[in-house]
Amino acid sequence: MSVTWYECKVKYRKTHDTGEQKLTTETYLLDAISFTEAEARINEEMAAYTSEEFLITNIKVANLAEVHPFENSDRWFKSKVSLIALDENSGKEKKSNMYMLVQANDVKEAYENSTKAMENTMGDYTIPAIAESPIIDVFPYFSGEEESVEERHTAKTSETSEEEVLDESELV
Known part of the structure; x- marks a missing residue:
């Protein structure tokens, strides 16, 4: 989700x-x-x-794929990230763009924070553009206890996995 x-x-x-x-x-x-x-x-x-x-x-x-807040930062920047994949049929590089919002104090720090956010990416990527966003504040969804969007997604995914395991064990 x-x-x-x-x-x-x-x-x-x-x-x-x-x-x-x-x-x-x-x-x-x-x-x-x-x-x-x-x-x-x-x-x-x-x-x-x-x-x-x-x-x-x-x-x-x-048009945002991800939002990454960073402590001690007061402005939001929109980073354009180009994911690079090799097309097996033609042998050419294919780029697909995604946008993410990162919190930083200036453009240099926004680039560094974008790189930190992309640390666990397996494929190649470039960051061709970073611009300051007009966004003043971000209000992520919190239900009862404070949990991040990623934690909500991870919890939802693990619940689904546990249900699948239970269903498979019932078949045996």
């Missing part, structure tokens, strides 16, 4: 350090099962974040 990330744009009146209030539109990222859940979750998150009225101006599916 893959995670679907939604970009939500929210417009609200923000009070700046100078005390001046200004109408601001910010982009947030969250994972959800549907647009309806994404809207409900961004309403919940923003209600906790601001006491001002806000308007959700846009919700769209984000």
Whole structure:
């Protein structure tokens, strides 16, 4: 089961350090099962974040394969990763692109964090582009106890594997 990330744009009146209030539109990222859940979750998150009225101006599916937060980082960067595979029929290299969001303080650190995120990749890859993202914050899904998206996916996969083992043992 893959995670679907939604970009939500929210417009609200923000009070700046100078005390001046200004109408601001910010982009947030969250994972959800549907647009309806994404809207409900961004309403919940923003209600906790601001006491001002806000308007959700846009919700769209984000073209992201993975999201990697890193401690002591304050900005989000979108990394384009080209996975390289050899086409056995033609003998040519074939590239397929994926995008991931990494947290970092600058582009150099974003490249290093993208490389760290790709450490366990068996195949060859390149990182042809990194750009700062307009995303202000990421709200991953947590159910009850705090677990990451990867832990949720791993738990779901292991439950399925245990069920398959039980089914096979019943056949014997």
